[in-house]
Amino acid sequence: MSLREIVATNLRRLRHAKSMSQEELADRAGINRNYVG
Template sequence: MNLRERVARNLRRLRHEKSMSQEELAHLAKVNRNSVGMLEREEFAASIDLLERLALALGVDATEFLRDDA
């Protein structure tokens, strides 16, 4: 699994664990909802700054996006 796939899988998992929609997460992270969807579909590679904003909005450490529990 490459990093883009890992980030997408973990972002989706974390968002579902918090019972958040893509729109809610985007609003909290102050990013475009399309960016969240594109990340989850592996169509977009996130910057470190974006991952940090998403992590803050989800209340997790940004390293959670890189976890490999598969």
């Protein structure tokens, strides 16, 4: 598993644990949703 896959998996797990959408995460991070998922 590559570093990118590990980061993506962990981010997805944490985002789901907080019931956060990709759009909400992107908004909080100050980036476009296309960069999140």
